[in-house]
Amino acid sequence: MKVLLVNGSPRVGGNTFIALSEVAKTLEENGVRAEIVQIGTKAVQGCIACYKCAELGRCVFNDDLYNKIREKAIESDAIVIGSPTYYAGPNGSLCALLDRLFFSCKSHLQYKPGASVAVCRRGGVSAVFDRLNKYFTITNMPVVSSQYWNSVHGLLPGEALQDEEGLQTMRVLGRNIAWMLKNLKGEIAPVPQTEPKIMTNFIRPNADAAD
Numbered sequence: 001m002k003v004l005l006v007n008g009s010p011r012v013g014g015n016t017f018i019a020l021s022e023v024a025k026t027l028e029e030n031g032v033r034a035e036i037v038q039i040g041t042k043a044v045q046g047c048i049a050c051y052k053c054a055e056l057g058r059c060v061f062n063d064d065l066y067n068k069i070r071e072k073a074i075e076s077d078a079i080v081i082g083s084p085t086y087y088a089g090p091n092g093s094l095c096a097l098l099d100r101l102f103f104s105c106k107s108h109l110q111y112k113p114g115a116s117v118a119v120c121r122r123g124g125v126s127a128v129f130d131r132l133n134k135y136f137t138i139t140n141m142p143v144v145s146s147q148y149w150n151s152v153h154g155l156l157p158g159e160a161l162q163d164e165e166g167l168q169t170m171r172v173l174g175r176n177i178a179w180m181l182k183n184l185k186g187e188i189a190p191v192p193q194t195e196p197k198i199m200t201n202f203i204r205p206n207a208d209a210a211d
Contacts, residue, residue, distance in 0.1 A: 115145075
């Protein structure tokens with residue numbers, strides 16, 4: 001079993017990567033392979049509603065990023081999508097990619113578990129979480145939940161490591177994905193063990209932006 005984790009942040013090793021890495025590490029600890037793929041910083045072609053994908057079985061635009069994510073998504077048993085928060089929404093480049101991927105590949109993605117991860121400094125994270133989950137809920141994909149909304153907070157690079165509750169939420173998500181996958185594959189997997197609940201509150205000043 002393998003899970004694809006799509007990092008929708010343009011920043012290498014940022015807080016979105018930290019959040020996804022916590023999910024990936026937990027998946028590996030539970031016997032499920034995990035791969036994180038970053039979308040990068042290049043411009044991403046959006047969907048133009050040409051409907052050529054209905055004829056071709058894939059998007060008409062033959063760019064490397066779409067091809068890579070499409071191939072890995074088809075090969076994977078579940079998908080996790082992570083994004084920083086930009087104006088209470090996901091990264092626009094990520095949405096441009098996902099619009100094309102989900103519109104052209106529904107038959108390959110349906111019935112695979114999906115989960116979203118949102119990262120923000122303070123607010124807007126629930127809107128990101130909601131937007132990303134909509135890709136799953138119109139593609140017949142069961143949505144995997146955690147102990148709280150799948151969010152991690154951090155502004156400056158590495159600050160997500162201070163959000164102990166957020167990281168715990170990522171670990172719970174990883175265990176829940178592994179549990180669902182194993183049961184969907186015919187195993188009778190026990191309900192995941194729980195950790196003592198961590199609650200983290202953030203009230204402190206900060207300066208420069210990062211994700």
